[in-house]
Amino acid sequence: MPRVYIGSLRELNHNDNVEIYGWLQDLKLLKNVSFLIMRDRTGTVQVTFKNTPDIVNLLKELPRESVLKISGKINKKSVSKSGLEVSGESVEVLNRSERPLPLPVIDPVQADLETRLNNRFIDLRKRDVSSIFNAESSILWGIREFLHSQGFIEVHTPKIVAAATEGGADLFPVKYFENDAYLNQSPQLYKEILMSSGFEKVFEVGPAFRAEEHNTTRHLNEFTSIDIEMSFADHNDAMRILENAVKSGIENMINENGKDLQENGINISIPEIPFPRITYKECIKLLEKEGLEFQFGNDFSPEELRIIGRNFKDFYFITEWPSSLRPFYTMPNRDDPTITNSFDLQYREVEVTSGAQRVHDPDLLLKRFNEKKLNIDSFKFYIQAFKYGMPPHAGWGLGLERLTMIVLGLNNIRETTLFPRDRTRIIP
């Protein structure tokens, strides 16, 4: 008899034989019958056993969260809330749990985040927690399918590197045999090199590492970065790909997980594209209209972003950021080099991601290196790729955990990361 997922029991008929595998979520021994709540990845079901001495013997000492295989029959005439239960016939203990559990799975008192993360393997058994990662997987699937449909190929670039993408700060050092190396902060340099190689459209999904000292609810020291780069394209092309990718991700999440999310009280609608565009300078005007003073060249504070965000329903782009605020590889605007062909994707007051057209002219690149006072020695392999036919190109990098947090309306990026790495946490 093959295993039946609990979520599929409803498709069977009364009295059909079934085998279910899963975790003993709860257990009640009454005088004549015993009620078990069994859980697998697809849901929970009540299993009822008529008490025999053997069954009582086995069940009375059985800790919750033990892993069981249960054979029985579908009972569609159950008086249980769901109208469906399994009449148990035999039970096999596949792995016995210890007790007490380090963290309860079904008790209504919510443990604090530290305790939950310390016992993440149990925390993830809760439906509202595991559904986050089902959603995250679906978002990524939707994004990837869209990129694939647009002719992007998937690449993998090294995470052990000799040069600092963003210029030297926030690096984790790695001892690479006799050499000093670092964990890559972003695939930026490598995906640009691949433009010089003529791949034209690439994306990468992989870890990125930032040795940022400050713990926040929106940053992690290791996160999953979705990066694209495209040739013969500018920031406007990159924004179009980005808004479509985000929409596809959310759409696929709703298709694959909508019901599950609704049951956890999360209702999400597909955002309308194109997302609105507003320039950095227009943002300043919005702030001034509210009576605030703001100096060109500054970054917006969280409070200022809240004010700007009030003008938009959900996602929007802030474009044309000042040159001084963007990394060396960002293309200056042709008519006004104090601003750049760049954008941030915002969700209300939260920054989702950044992107831009990149510099492709080798002389301009060197000029930008000097302006940013970067040491070009460690960038030689990168600069080389610009000297022998680098096409115009643009791209963006999108943190998967950040996007999932925003889409699901969560307030801490640790909630959308299976095993977060922050200032103090490397275990589990």
Next chain:
Amino acid sequence: MPRVYIGSLRELNHNDNVEIYGWLQDLKLLKNVSFLIMRDRTGTVQVTFKNTPDIVNLLKELPRESVLKISGKINKKSVSKSGLEVSGESVEVLNRSERPLPLPVIDPVQADLETRLNNRFIDLRKRDVSSIFNAESSILWGIREFLHSQGFIEVHTPKIVAAATEGGADLFPVKYFENDAYLNQSPQLYKEILMSSGFEKVFEVGPAFRAEEHNTTRHLNEFTSIDIEMSFADHNDAMRILENAVKSGIENMINENGKDLQENGINISIPEIPFPRITYKECIKLLEKEGLEFQFGNDFSPEELRIIGRNFKDFYFITEWPSSLRPFYTMPNRDDPTITNSFDLQYREVEVTSGAQRVHDPDLLLKRFNEKKLNIDSFKFYIQAFKYGMPPHAGWGLGLERLTMIVLGLNNIRETTLFPRDRTRIIP
């Protein structure tokens, strides 16, 4: 006028206006006309210009591999080999190349691998080199689609870790703020923890790091690992998923890149599944039949694997490896604990990947830790997940670059890695 990819020119009509973007692969200035070979990611085409003073002026000093935008008309009455060319009308230089090139793109003399990797950005412009990475992307796409169709969700587990998956050797140390950490050798521990969490079917595609001191043609210090883990499943289930995944990858590669590969002289057929299974002990018998002596518990030498491989067309599994040869998490065979519920996928004499049913009983796990003389202190977070309801589970890990190398019949894993990391190479 929108850009037309060179590979799509053939679909247009004689005299249609086109704009093409790409690299000037070659250039011949004759007395009255000039011939340009233009290349983009989809192919090459000849562009013919009638010589005017302006055109000659521009072209005569134009280095090969410069990036150009060319406007012109389709000429289907061309006498060129392909029967198709573009009659050029205007040309714009988007980025000028320097010369000489550090590595030629079209010269017939093959540079050695070191030189090619030092100048990888140009090396990747060669069609036979770039097609490897198009194929690799397609293989991964096919594998992922199959896993998705089977209900696997995609996860991302940390690469900065405190514990050594395989027990302490071959680790790259990372300074993680005030803590000592390592780059993860494999997601093994984390994907098993996710089985305890009840995800039941997960896969991950991400970098894995091995500080292996020896340079070989089949190993890299950083590679892309495709890992799956599945619950309520054994090694036989894992083998079925693996052979289907490999088949799907190759199938998708042929669908998406078959023509391109054929043009590079690579003909690949879809392997038949199920792949043959042979036990480790049966392999010994094969060797003995050839007059060789072999001691149970030893690993097969390359020469021995060549002899075994002769009995199979392409892919096959060697199963039931001795316990002493497998890591601590491998499930011993119930009837004969000197062997394990494990397998290697082989392609002729080359090992493609390993997998197994895993230990799920916490007492057996501790026993295996002791047998392997591992320090359990750094594995506490892992062992914890076994004590409170770990289901039976199985899985495998597959190196994407290794698989691509084998499928394409290449003889060095650096050929299937964009920017390889080996004993001495961290640049580019």
